Amino acid sequence: MKTSCSTNLLNAAGAENIMQAIDLAAEFGLDGINIETTDNTFFSIENFSFLKSAEIVRHAITREIEIQCLNISAVNFNEIKNEINRLSKAASIAHALSCPLVAFSTSAIDEKTGIFKQFEKTSEIIKKASKLAGDFDICFAVEAAQNTLTDTFEKSMQLFVDVDQYNFGVVLNSISFNKNNMKQLGNDIDLIDESLLFVKITGEEENVTLYNILEKLGKRGDSLYVSDCRCSSIENPETELLNFVKFIKNVKLK
Numbered sequence: 001m002k003t004s005c006s007t008n009l010l011n012a013a014g015a016e017n018i019m020q021a022i023d024l025a026a027e028f029g030l031d032g033i034n035i036e037t038t039d040n041t042f043f044s045i046e047n048f049s050f051l052k053s054a055e056i057v058r059h060a061i062t063r064e065i066e067i068q069c070l071n072i073s074a075v076n077f078n079e080i081k082n083e084i085n086r087l088s089k090a091a092s093i094a095h096a097l098s099c100p101l102v103a104f105s106t107s108a109i110d111e112k113t114g115i116f117k118q119f120e121k122t123s124e125i126i127k128k129a130s131k132l133a134g135d136f137d138i139c140f141a142v143e144a145a146q147n148t149l150t151d152t153f154e155k156s157m158q159l160f161v162d163v164d165q166y167n168f169g170v171v172l173n174s175i176s177f178n179k180n181n182m183k184q185l186g187n188d189i190d191l192i193d194e195s196l197l198f199v200k201i202t203g204e205e206e207n208v209t210l211y212n213i214l215e216k217l218g219k220r221g222d223s224l225y226v227s228d229c230r231c232s233s234i235e236n237p238e239t240e241l242l243n244f245v246k247f248i249k250n251v252k253l254k
Contacts (some may be wrong), residue, residue: 001214001224001225001243001247001248001251002032002066002068002224002225002226003032003220003244004025004030004033004034004073004225004228005025005029005030005192005229005244006030006035006036006069006228006229006230007034007036007042007043008036008042008173008229009031009032009228009229009237009240009241010024010025010237012175012237013237013241018035018042018043018056020033021033021054021065021203022026022059023068026062026063028238028241028242028245029245030241030245031066032065032066032225033065033066033067033068034068034071034227034229035067035069035071035097035099036070036071036189037057037070037071037072037073037090038071039071044066045086045090045093048093050092050093050096050228053093053096056097057096057097062253063157063252064129066098067097067098068101068165068198068227069099069100069101069105069198069225069227070090070093070094070099070100070103070232071098072086072090072102072104073104074105074107074108074145074247075104075106075107075126076105076107077118077121077122077149078085078113078121078159080121080124080125081113081128083172084125084128084129087102087104087126087129087133087140088104088132090180091133091136091138091140093137094136094138095136095137098242099200100137100138101197101225102133102138102139102143103140103141103171103197103198104140104141104142104143105142105143105144105145105148105150106122106145106149106150107148107149108148108149109148109149110149110203111224113147114121115149117160118159119162122149123159123162123163123206126140126155126159126163126165127164127165128164128169128201128226130165130167131164131165131254133166134166134167134241135219137169139167139197140167140169141168141169141171141198142159142160142168142170142171143171143172143173144170144171144172145173145201148174153172156245160195165216169195169197170195170196170197171196171197171200172196172198172199172200173200173202173229174199174202197216197225198224198225198226198227199214199224199225199226199227201226201227201228201230202230203211211251214226214251215251219239226248228240228244
């Protein structure tokens with residue numbers, strides 16, 4: 001199990017750019033960073049310079065930090081061509097940064113389009129973009145997020161089944177997990193194991209069921225990424241990061 005932290009939280013803890021985020025993650029004893037791209041002042045997909053990627057990767061290697069995930073904004077099902085190009089560019093950037101995963105949520109439900117049609121269009125976008133991503137050895141993952149087409153973990157799993165690509169999986173977001181009280185996941189861990197690529201800690205990490213799931217998934221060794229993605233407005237981000245590292249170490253030791 002490898003730990004990381006979102007650049008939003010690292011920014012709140014004092015990092016002003018990607019290099020400083022890498023340094024701070026190393027100081028806190030994390031294994032990597034999870035890049036949030038929604039804040040263009042910190043990291044921008046649109047303005048990314050591939051010429052700087054080698055410098056970033058070298059610095060990360062020097063500090064023994066892995067860029068674990070590139071988080072991008074929700075997939076807009078109404079812009080099929082543009083979204084395929086956007087996901088493809090994200091995969092290219094991830095490849096340049098030696099980052100194995102691009103994660104995203106789905107868009108809000110559009111009552112005019114209808115859920116089934118929206119699911120179909122979203123699936124089409126991901127399928128087509130996944131083919132290019134596969135050439136780069138990059139995986140895509142969708143997360144359950146509130147007020148979206150995939151607002152529960154079960155719906156994320158349904159999209160996973162519909163897309164049916166070897167390099168597409170799901171993100172477990174602890175807010176959605178706690179909100180829906182999915183204790184059954186603890187019993188069905190073998191069923192979700194192959195699809196689960198990333199775990200975002202966004203709620204109470206002491207939640208007993210989530211703890212048990214992490215403990216079971218920990219048997220996968222270093223193939224699972226667990227990231228602290230709490231709100232960047234918390235009062236003491238440094239303390240939060242230290243507690244997160246301590247919590248994950250405790251899971252590993254059990």
